[in-house]
Amino acid sequence: MNLVIKLITFILLGIPQAIFNPFFWFVLVIVYIQYKRAADFEEKMFGFVTTNPIKRVSSSLLYGIFGGFLGSVIVVALGVSIAGSGLSYVWPLALLLMLISPHLMCFSYAGGIISVISLLFGVPKVDVAGLMALVGVLHAVESLLIYLSGHLNASPVFIKDEKRGIIGGYLMQSFWPVPFILLTIATGIPSGVDAVNMPDWWPIIRPPFVDLENALYLMLPVVAALGYGDFALTRLPGKKGRESAFNLLIFSTLLILLSVLASRINFFKYIAALFAPVGHEYLINIGKTKEKKGDPLFTVPPFGMRILYVLENSPAEKMGLKPGDIILSINNKAVNSIEDLKEIKALAPAYLWMEYLNTKNEVKYSEMSFYPYGFENLGVVLIPRGEEVPAISLEESSLIKKIKNLFSKKPSS
Structure with a gap:
């Protein structure tokens, strides 16, 4: 010891x-x-x-x-x-x-x-x-x-x-x-070194x-x-x-x-x-x-807008929303696109009530007051439905790809 x-x-x-x-x-x-x-x-x-x-x-x-x-x-x-x-x-x-x-x-x-x-x-x-x-x-x-x-x-x-x-x-x-x-x-x-004898x-x-x-x-x-x-x-x-x-x-x-x-x-x-x-x-x-x-978790749902990310301390987090939930409607207006959200945001409502589907396929309701400044942003990232967004692609590692290309080259005639 x-x-x-x-x-x-x-x-x-x-x-x-x-x-x-x-x-x-x-x-x-x-x-x-x-x-x-x-x-x-x-x-x-x-x-x-x-x-x-x-x-x-x-x-x-x-x-x-x-x-x-x-x-x-x-x-x-x-x-x-x-x-x-x-x-x-x-x-x-x-x-x-x-x-x-x-x-x-x-x-x-x-x-x-x-x-x-x-x-x-x-x-x-x-x-x-x-x-x-x-x-x-x-x-x-x-x-x-x-x-x-x-x-x-x-x-x-x-x-x-x-x-x-x-x-x-x-x-x-x-x-x-x-x-x-x-x-x-x-x-x-060497002199001055504190040495320890180790086991055989x-x-x-x-x-x-x-x-x-x-x-x-x-x-x-x-x-x-x-x-x-x-x-x-x-x-x-x-x-x-x-x-x-x-x-x-x-x-x-x-x-x-x-x-x-x-x-x-x-x-x-x-x-x-x-x-x-x-x-x-x-x-x-x-x-x-x-x-x-595998089957990805965050795909475009048949209706509504799926949440990918919830910003910390955002209105969405305070309303209990989590990644994977699907926003169905806000203030009785169906939400199926980013444009729908923009229309709601333009009205700057002082009170917001939401219907959403959680990851267990249960319909939930949540509400929050935005008085006196009005609703501005939920603080979420949503999976786009048809909108153009910056996206990346997953490719094979360079090593495997280069090896495949090397062996797939056809001899020149």
């Missing part, structure tokens, strides 16, 4: 050093820029912002620190070190892959490719097991962060659907600066290029940037986020287990190196396929 307490103390002392690293604040600025872009997108499309970017950054900061602590515990428990891990090769390749598609910047792809090249040609000299374990730990942290906060502040969007025309959905985008601890290896014990079974991930009998593991504060992007069309963001987190946790757990085996059995190095990019790409595409083939 004293060993565990001492290691946790070292981690808690090391993480603030990562937070005060200038690169951490650089990552934080990048996170703010991403959230500011999302806010500008919402303002342009709907005329309001769901969540202030500063508030989102603050939330991401707290979740990132928490995730970094848990990730550090896993790293130390496994004994994952950066000795020969190949990070100096992985980062440049990840940036190059990003030019093909942003999602390819993930270390699963660059780490897997570098590992396979190292295994086949012997250069660069890489600790495949350690590198794959690090990728697995980062994805485990990411799965936790997605579960806790990936569904928060999801942005409403309109999607072009081949069968149904315009449908509604949510764009889930979250970014986290993650300060955490990695291990590096030195020989001998440790490290679980054994580095191949180090004499463990004379090795000293040092805790090194580092910074990672994790991100999550997905669409929720057939489920609400909360349920979609939990499912994505669970699938990613399974992937990361399997990758870590393969890394442990790879540190002992050479054959599993090949399995782990291939599993990282292939498994990650499979996760992405299986999620997209499920969303595209």
Whole structure:
């Protein structure tokens, strides 16, 4: 127990050093820029912002620190070190892959490719097991962060659907600066270093290029940037986020287990190196396929106007309206289009009563006073019926699309 307490103390002392690293604040600025872009997108499309970017950054900061602590515990428990891990090769390749598609910047792809090249040609000299374990730990942290906060502040969007025309959905985008601890290896014990004797079974991930009998593991504060992007069309963001987190946790757990085996059995190095990019790409595409083939929640109803999003503290929220509800009539006037709402708004009624259908197909009634200024806005996003609206389309990932195009090209005659 004293060993565990001492290691946790070292981690808690090391993480603030990562937070005060200038690169951490650089990552934080990048996170703010991403959230500011999302806010500008919402303002342009709907005329309001769901969540202030500063508030989102603050939330991401707290979740990132928490995730970094848990990730550090896993790293130390496994004994994952950066000795020969190949990070100096992985980062440049990840940036190059990003030019093909942003999602390819993930270390699963660059780490897997570098590992396979190292295994086949012997250069660069890489600790495949350690590198794959690090990728697995980062994805485990990411799965936790997605579960806790990936569904928060999801942005409403309109999607072009081949069968149904315009449908509604949510764009889930979250970014986290993650300060955490990695291990590096030195020989001998430097003066002034508080050392801890580890059990004989440790490290679980054994580095191949180090004499463990004379090795000293040092805790090194580092910074990672994790991100999550997905669409929720057939489920609400909360349920979609939990499912994505669970699938990613399974992937990361399997990758870590393969890394442990790879540190002992050479054959599993090949399995782990291939599993990282292939498994990650499979996760992405299986999620997209499920969303595209499933029945979307937010379609145009036979009559009335379906609510996609309810703005916080808006009149609609105070009236008890929720996403998925269908507005049938307002002040005894049927509502079947945006124009119908505009006509009601033009009258600026001081009192509003509404008939709507909830998600359980129950007819409900609600009312609210707008005295003395009159009704101006409900504070909702509605699925358009025939109106022209900015919409996005879901396409296959660039990697799969490029592979298909490569093999579908006909030879020239």
